[in-house]
Amino acid sequence: MAEGVRPLAELTTMRVGGPPRRLVTADTEAEVIDAVRAADDAGEPLLVVGGGSNLVVADGGFPGTVVLVRTRGIEVPHESSCGGVSVSVAAGETWDDLVAHACEQGWSGIEALSGIPGSTGATPVQNVGAYGQEVAQTIAQVRVWDRVEQRVRTLFASDLGFSYRHSVLKESMVGPDVAPGTVTPRHVVLTVSFSLRPTELSQPIGYAALAEGLGVQLGDRVPLGEARGAVLEQRRSRGMVLDAQDHDTWSCGSFFTNPLMAPADLAALRERAAQRLGPDAPAPPEYPADHGQVKTSAAWLIDKADFRKGHGTLAGRPAGLSTKHTLALTNRGGASAQDVVELAREVRDGVESAFGVRLVNEPVLVGLTL
The missing domain is CATH 3.30.465.10 (Uridine Diphospho-n-acetylenolpyruvylglucosamine Reductase; domain 3)
Structure with missing residues (x-):
């Protein structure tokens, strides 16, 4: 079990986030348990990190123990x-x-x-x-x-x-x-x-x-x-395979989940889409889901709310939508966590204004809120 301090930007695929108070690398199951128990015994906040592909961590870092899980087998x-x-x-x-x-x-x-x-x-x-x-x-x-x-x-x-x-x-x-x-x-x-x-x-x-x-x-x-x-x-x-040379992959993958809604809400969405896009425009996609719900496409909603591929990116902003996929928010090389959150908020609020659907973030926000 090794200890040290590194910025969480180095341990996450979005490549943002400051250092934790304490970083423990656990190579065995026993080391994972020991590190977690030590943090709990000390009353410290705990963050468990694996590949870091589903985390957006605040620029100020994490005020507790990060356990980096590196077990194998x-x-x-x-x-x-x-x-x-x-x-x-x-x-x-x-x-x-x-x-x-x-x-x-x-x-x-x-x-x-x-x-x-x-x-x-x-x-x-x-x-x-x-x-x-x-x-x-x-x-x-x-x-x-x-x-x-x-x-x-x-x-x-x-x-x-x-x-x-x-x-x-x-x-x-x-x-x-x-x-x-x-x-x-x-x-x-x-x-x-x-x-x-x-x-x-x-x-x-x-x-x-x-x-x-x-x-x-x-x-x-x-x-x-x-x-x-x-x-x-x-x-x-779609820029969804990690590549250090491709900033479209400096992301958490799909940033928003596909909305689940009742059939009546989907009907309202169709009506609102027709009003915005015209009666002959394609209707929102729909897919069956559990419990009588219907799933629609977050990527479609983002695109039709006028957030196209490369939004922000092509304007030179530090965080922008992928040039390959509207559902990926990306770090163009110098973005802060706050830049990512501001972009996410812009897209979420824009979709809600256009279609009355509030998108939900898929990655976990650490020390941040939308």
Whole structure:
């Protein structure tokens, strides 16, 4: 376990954020638990960081202990053609490395999640998803350190309350009893166990643009390597694969979640869109969601509210929308956290003014509020 102080800008993909009071790098599960307990015993604020791909940290840094999780290990407790493949992964394992390994081993179920930055331990918190897959579809259980009960617990998939970009783990971190701008997870993820399928073929392709890129129909299956390659190509075209030379990737990926709404609210959105764009303009996209709700596209709303690709970027502002994707807020090389928040607020308020829909940020804001 190593200690030191580095600006959090060096540890996050948005590349903003000042230094913490204390930074501890934990290489083993025991070191993670020890570091968390030490912070709690000292009454210090705690921030747990994996890949830093879903954090926007204040310029003033963090007034407490940051635990940088760097645990490693992939174990296969069970593998059979009938029962599937059980894979237990340390929280600090890089997510895309795990996906690449799964595709190489012939383990199907997470291939559409290729190219997503961050650590494996973060994926169940946000119920990470893309291109028709979510980790909720394959996660069997998560081992956590429960800071309230002061013990290691195993939470099964049925305990995790997965929904669109949400889980019990996230709820316990940003629940109603947590002050705005504060991040204090109850559950610190130690390992994540997945149930994957032993096959060289992908799961059925569930995303239209991906199917088109592969030259197949929705629902078809393709070799795992082809599925992974097509996903990476899609993500690169949107600036969603990390590249130090490409400022479009200096981001948290999608900054806003796609809005979920009741059918009546979607009807009101359609009417408002027709008034703004004209009766012959395309209607807002809609996709089925759980609990009788409908999901629409945040990227569409941002674009139709006149925030085009490159908004702010092309004007030379330090933070701007990606030139490849309106849903990504980016650091153009010298942005502060305040620059990012001001851009996010501008886009959120502009969409609400145009369409009456209030977008919700996907990354966690640390010491910041919109």
